[in-house]
Amino acid sequence: MSRWAMAFSGSTTAYALLGLLRLRPWTTYELAKQVQRSLHWFWPRAERKLYDEPKLLAAAGMATATVEATGKRPRTVYTITEAGAEALASWLSEPPEPRGLEFAAMVKVFFADAGTLTQLHDTLDRIEAESLERVQALASMARQSLEDFAFPERLHLSALTMRLQLEQELAVLHWARWARTETGEWEATGNPGGWDAADSLRQLLSLVEGIAPDVAS
Numbered sequence: 157m158s159r160w161a162m163a164f165s166g167s168t169t170a171y172a173l174l175g176l177l178r179l180r181p182w183t184t185y186e187l188a189k190q191v192q193r194s195l196h197w198f199w200p201r202a203e204r205k206l207y208d209e210p211k212l213l214a215a216a217g218m219a220t221a222t223v224e225a226t227g228k229r230p231r232t233v234y235t236i237t238e239a240g241a242e243a244l245a246s247w248l249s250e251p252p253e254p255r256g257l258e259f260a261a262m263v264k265v266f267f268a269d270a271g272t273l274t275q276l277h278d279t280l281d282r283i284e285a286e287s288l289e290r291v292q293a294l295a296s297m298a299r300q301s302l303e304d305f306a307f308p309e310r311l312h313l314s315a316l317t318m319r320l321q322l323e324q325e326l327a328v329l330h331w332a333r334w335a336r337t338e339t340g341e342w343e344a345t346g347n348p349g350g351w352d353a354a355d356s357l358r359q360l361l362s363l364v365e366g367i368a369p370d371v372a373s
Contacts (some may be wrong), residue, residue: 166218166243168253169201173209174244177219177236179307184210184232194314197294197321210234218243261286265335269346276345277336284332290325294318 166174172195173187182190188206191199213219218240222233236244261283268276298318305311338356343349 166213166216166247167209168199169205170209170213170218171244171247172199173206173213174218174236174240177213177234178241178244179310181222181233181235184234187234198317213240271345273339273342273345276339280332280336280339284329284336287325287329287332291322291329294322294325298322 172191176182176187176190184207187210188203191201191206192203195201210219210221214221214234217237219234219236222235223230224233261279264279265276268279298315301311301314301318305314307314338351339348341349341351
């Protein structure tokens, strides 16, 4: 670990903002909006947190804060420092935190036997609708990137990350539609009727064997 990393125990969010500051100077408002446009697909954070973090970066010497007069209202513009650039480069060599997933609707699916089949179907319908909306948003982003990408020198990285996001959303969309069809045969959330859960698990294992045979057994 470099001397900068030892001096600055930043969060992943802090380093993400350093990554944006490496591209160009931003105000806190611009940073927050840029995160919402791009990073939120795989690193969602509360907007309030995004407004606080640049001040901490400046206090740690990772960025500078310059007040500029724009009309009647001053604005603070943050620029990455050499120390911030070194810390960012060093952080890229560190092992990432384990991947996590927050999916509130799946918690409702998991405990669906406490409610009705109608409630379960409503949840699955919402999952499908949200996933379809996100697929459409990603497709729109891809089309826009082909026409006018803000940082053309980074288009390859945008395409790389966008591919995973789209495949994940398509997987959720496919699953939601499958689950809605399968649960249509259930008698109640606590009684799947003739639906064969064991057969579904065997199909799942077959998928694993086809994609990753070395971990299937």
